[in-house]
Amino acid sequence: MSTFKDLGLNPMILQALAEIGFEQPTPIQSKVIPHLINSDNDIVALAQTGTGKTAAFALPIIQQIDENEKHVQAVILSPTRELAIQIAKDISKYCKYLKGVSVTAVFGGERIDIQLRALKRGPQIVVGTPGRVNDLIRRKALKVDNIKWLVLDEADEMLNMGFKEELDAILVTMPPEKQVYLFSATMNSQIRRIASNYMTKPDDIKVEGADKATDNVQHFFYVVHEKDRYQALRRIADMNSDIHGIIFCRTRRETEQVAAQLISDKYSAEALHGEITQDKRTQAMNRFRQKKTQLLVATDVAARGIDVDKLSHVINYNLPESTEAYVHRSGRTGRAHNQGISIVLVNMRETYRIKHLEKKIGKTFERGKIPRGEDICEAQLFRLIDKICGTQVNEEQISKYTELIEKKFEDMDREQLIKKFVSVEFNRFLEHYQGAEDLNSNVNKPGGGGHQRRTNYRGRSSGGGGHHRRRHSGGGSGGHYRKRH
Secondary structure (H helix, E strand, O other): OOOOHHHOOOHHHHHHHHHOOOOOOOHHHHHHHHHHHHOOOOEEEEOOOOOOHHHHHHHHHHHHOOOOOOOOOEEEEOOOHHHHHHHHHHHHHHOOOOOOOOEEEEOOOOOHHHHHHHHHOOOOEEEEOHHHHHHHHHOOOOOOOOOOEEEEOOHHHHHHOOOHHHHHHHHHHOOOOOEEEEEEOOOOHHHHHHHHHHOOOOEEEEOOOOOOOOOOEEEEEEEOOHHHHHHHHHHHHHHOOOOOEEEEOOOHHHHHHHHHHHHHOOOOEEEEOOOOOHHHHHHHHHHHHOOOOOEEEEOHHHHOOOOOOOOOEEEEOOOOOOHHHHHHHHOOOOOOOOOEEEEEEEOHHHOHHHHHHHHHHOOOEEEOOOOOHHHHHHHHHHHHHHHHHHOOOOHHHHHHHHHHHHHHOOOOOHHHHHHHHHHHHHHHHHHHHOOOOOOHHHHOOOOOOOOOOOOOOOOOOOHHHOEEEEEEOOOOOOEEEEEEO
16 A cells, blocks of 8 residues: 655655644545646546545645745635635645745635735635635736646536636636646536636546445435424434534525424524525534534535534435435545444435435445334433433532532432433433334335335334444443444
């Protein structure tokens, strides 16, 4: 297996990579980095989110930057503000020991005078969104006459988001002798048009299996009646109490509705779609990264630029329109060698599409059983017990209240006290799921559930629905309950 040293990178870049924990290059990095260092050709590369493409195009550029020239030598375009900021941050880390190389990010939603001052300081690399970059070029604040490299990152999404005119306007201002690096998750006719009009005989780079799903993600599907779709989502969330993930919806309206229902049901959730203001988007993303928000309900376009490691789940509230979209969605979990779970909710008429999806992404989907109310109550009960057992007691602070506490509880025996403590948090689950119907019952009737699939449950929910078990340990710690995926 190759190392970053084998790719021809200089010692100062290698030192920075080692410090941030980069050990071995990803497949796209192994192919792209040496190619860009040793070739003057344009490239068109197929790369999904989470494959390490930022380092793939950034490392060769910073290695070849002329540190003595204080003008813009590389422009990197990305579809969203968040992605532009993230790319700039990553490049700054890679440049840690290259003291003469600097990078700045430009984007809408921030005062333009701040970005104008940053450009006057002479960065060699500018990362930005198409709208703001085009605006700065027109103002003659961003001079691109001498650029050597232009990177179009997530080119398909820039086109999907309506940046075609801005891209055309930017590309015609660039010098013809530059190198163009185009990275896209999909290769459609619009991407080929850009390659034909603005690139010179580009080399195609595609990693084997680039359109396949990552090995670090387990895939599950749940068959639900349309009327039960939200309740199924809620039960999956309840079964996985430490879930931190993204719920993908098709439309802005659906995104708002699902987020509103989750919030009403006391979940930590927020909606993210293309029509919220940039300030609100930034605040929502900060809360999500800090895990103050547990569930982000988003459209595909709004989710672009979200770069959050260690997401436990991606939930497709509906099947996406294309295989590429599913791969892109599911790739947001299972990153950086972590394990993740991708879930799809389908109605009975959509089950045939799962086989098609399996074939296209090269992965098997397990059919999960929607958790029953009693399973969820049991799971939440033992989660709460674990939480109580694991709580650290501040003896110094609590001791002054001990006498008062004991007096309050003096008429209760041990059994009553335990029940009341547990019920403080547990009652809402008992009340909600009391007499709750089995959402699987109707779809499992003859003719109602689509094709039958292999399952790994025995009257319990499986996989993404939270396959749980209990074990009891001694030492007075009580029952220990844990989630297993």
